[in-house]
Amino acid sequence: MIPSRPIYRRLRAYGLDPSLAQQLTTAPISQIVLKVPWEDVGPGPSGEYVEVIDYDPAGGCFYDPVRLDDPHLLAQDGLPPSEGTPQFHQQMVYAAAMLTIDTFEHALGRRALWSPGPPPKRANKKDDSHYVGQLRIYPHALREANAYYSPAKKALLFGYFPAGQDDPGNHMPGSMVFTCLSHDIIAHETAHALLDGQHRRLNRATNPDMLAFHEAFADIVALFQHFTFGEILHHQIAQTRGDIDSQANLLGQMANQFGRSIGQRGALRSAIGDFDENGTWVPEEPNPARLANTWDAHGRGAILVAAVFDAFLSIYSTRTQDLIRLYTGGSGILPAGAIHPDLVNRLSDEASKAAGHVLRICVRALDYCPPVDLTFGEFLRAVITADQDLVHDDDLNYRVAFVEAFRRRGIYPHDLRTLSPENLRWRTPEEDERKPSDALGGMIELLRKHAHMHMYAETRKALFDEERDTREKLHDWIEAHLKGPDGVQDARFLGILPGRGFEVHAAHFAARTSPDGGLLLQFIVQVTQELHAERFEGGCTLILDLRRRKVAYCIRKPVDSPTRRIRQQIHQNRFAGTGLRSTYFRAQGPGEAREPFAILHRMGM
């Protein structure tokens, strides 16, 4: 008898950053077990999605790779947590990264691919045929208080450093701090890589929101993944005394603590709230004017993170209202003393569910974003539209929660008159001012023929190749079509100029099921075009409904938009080439960075 493969591999990890000053109250949750989808792994660990290579260049040495299939490790949920054992670091970084990837894939409804590697020798600069199967993870790459995703090397680099005596990061003096032992940081960096795989153009700063979005999105993934850990939630909620408002404070405080980290990173949670001089945690009053006066990536990103967190709190509150009513006989005031364990279970359950939902909504919204030049307001529209497509009956008012939370912080598309979920939804072609010709639907017939190849692709490499093949065929089809009688109208519809080169930047097949049993089969196509002289890009994201054979949405960033071009120029003049860094290290300006995230994460300089 051969036992069937397990579904999960259980691996121990630190629940809270071990270098932060330990408190007796958090000791029980400092270690957790992560359930990572089972896969065959080689030493490293090295699997389908990631390979961990433990090279320490500053130290001039390697560390032996861990072998997770060793029977001793399999028998005890992996190595026991240990700061002084490099193999445990490798295990933890693998587990946390894989968990993040798994969550992301579930939300997205398809397998995650990394962005392509550098073009082959002598190929065109835009050649994206280089398949990169594994994200590299270097747990001890840097000797500084930093960690970042390198799009150039398709790698995560984690730093370590000895905490000084006057350490500002609340680390125990004299201790060695490893960023690869913080679940929050690992999830954050992995999320950057995942986002880069979906939206390659997002690390080019054409407006103040873009780098901020990358940071905020990565933080949202890390934050809400943290909230899905039932044991941690359970433990913290059990500590609450008093009325229901303190629940919101508690969750906000936890958000803060999870993110309490080195350098600028902690700033991403700052808009949620902070500790005052007496050590009491105080939530931040949302201020819609703040966004208009904040220009740096971390500042703006923090506002977006706080907005999404706000939405989460509203949703959590809605979900638990009936429980609290039942428990308190309608008064809403929790009696003094410990909360009944059953209620703690239910509350942490609801918080965990709400966190999972919010995360899923944010990840799904990525498909409904334009391919370039994304703004926060557009992300909100994407959130609303994506959710509306999937969940017709929003009886828990998730969408209203998002709209309200964003509006309170001044995030909304400024070209809309009213802010309601119905109005925020992207326009369908019928409602759109630019209309497609009937013949454009021929594209969908082409895609229907290819959909199954995507669906049944055996491996991620096969999926990658299928997507490229589909993109090529689509490109040929569109190119021929634009030369025809409907060419001018449809070029306008797609937001590109006819008679010039364009790219089918992406073509993803997505199959999603909605809570009410409906099946949504879509192709997400990104078309882009660049005006070379000015490095100005435009295009659209097409959401194509394969079953109904129609263009559901065309999310457009027209190339022929002089106002957008001027806005981009103003932004780049204002911020590109500013600062001492770009005077001396020209390759590292915000528009043209060699390592955009290293700079962002370092000191924000």
Added chain:
Amino acid sequence: MANDPVIRVRMYRQGLGDCLLLTFDPAGAPVHVLIDCGTLGSTTPGVKMADVAKDIIAETGGHVHALVVTHEHKDHVSGFTPRNFDGLKADRTFAAWTENPADEDARKLVKYEGDLAAALRLAANAFAARAVDRDDPWALHDVRKGVRQILGFVGEAGGEGPLGSDFAETVDAAMKFALGRSGPGGLRYLEPGDVLEEPWLPGVRVYVLGPPRDLDALKKLGEHGSPELYEMMAQLSSNLGIAAGFAASAQDYATYRSELSPAEREEFDRKLPFDSRFRLEADAGGCEATFPAYYEPDAAWRRIDEDWLGAASDLALQLDNMTNNTSLALAFERLSDGRVLLFPADAQLGNWMSWPGLSFAVTDADGTQRTVTSRDLLRRTVFYKVGHHGSHNATVNAEGLERMESDELVAMIPLDQTVAKNKEWTMPAPGLYARLIEKTRGRVVRSDTGWPEDKHIPADKQAEWKALREASGVKVEPMYIQFTLS
């Protein structure tokens, strides 16, 4: 000297560096003030430093009433050598409080900058110890170059080599020479908020705007600096420095460690992440077998051999910025009409942003006592010596250029763009240059190429601004560009 003197400013054209001779009442009883003398290279028009020094000595008769040394950067002090200026006497020398060895804060700064420079030197050596090809995709070519250049700015050995015997070998020697020109009694350290009304300079008031006393302001790099920058930088220099020392030695771990002193060894061990029993030496054989993926030639673009040194760019910027921020920033006010000439040296954001917090107590000739603010001075500025060769960060917008409201405004930029380009520096920053042209209505003059080219001036303004230029009091000569405020 007359009581409402004509003021003349000569910007010498010795390349990428500052050298400004102010002369008050040139036609009557001239009073000379020399502000800085240095360069990093001269191609356009290629005037030599030795010739500049000769001209200064000839013009002043070997005597200046005051010598001002604004900060310790090569492009401001490299010209101060015995060969150039033995024939020049100065009645008094002015420097910023940051140069005062008896000042506790100044000492802290010197220590901090010294630590940064030391770490940077080690990083530069670590880079040098490893051979890379121009097209190695994983190498940090720009950081390598940038670090060396900034070390060159501060005159470090290991920085760009000396540019001929005209120049001091190190910035230290130049500073010593310059600060000693007027003897021990003649050296005065200036504080922000100081107001100088000197008998040898009648009709003129000198305001000291910077450098600020606030150490945090000095470290302020840009708008988004973290408040904990100091501690982080200190940690970074220490951690990076020690690792860089090891990397630069090109020795194996055991040998390197054995050659350290016991104290150094303890420090070195403390920075290691793990017990030595876990180490698999990278240079020992066998690693290629255990880690084939890392050594695969096709995957060379994913290697991280140097990425840990990337942080050196932060150290370099911090060092450069701090030194720039210690610039002595002066405003000269002509009392008769309140016109102001602004010389901020290379002050960066932290320095500029400290000015609005200052208030200068002045007493007028008729005895009225009042307070002058920096905003007031900016409003009346008719001459602006552009900071840091027109790089963006050194001309703060909202609190700086945009507060200069005089429609007579003339700006001068000491610059050699060819030299800057060779070093791959963005000087002048295009956006700033354009804004200066706008604000001064075409009256911006660069020491390398003079007036702006026609292409920078809107067609409908060409004639009008040409007239303005001609009436501006600026004369372009081969060795200097001269501005006269009559």
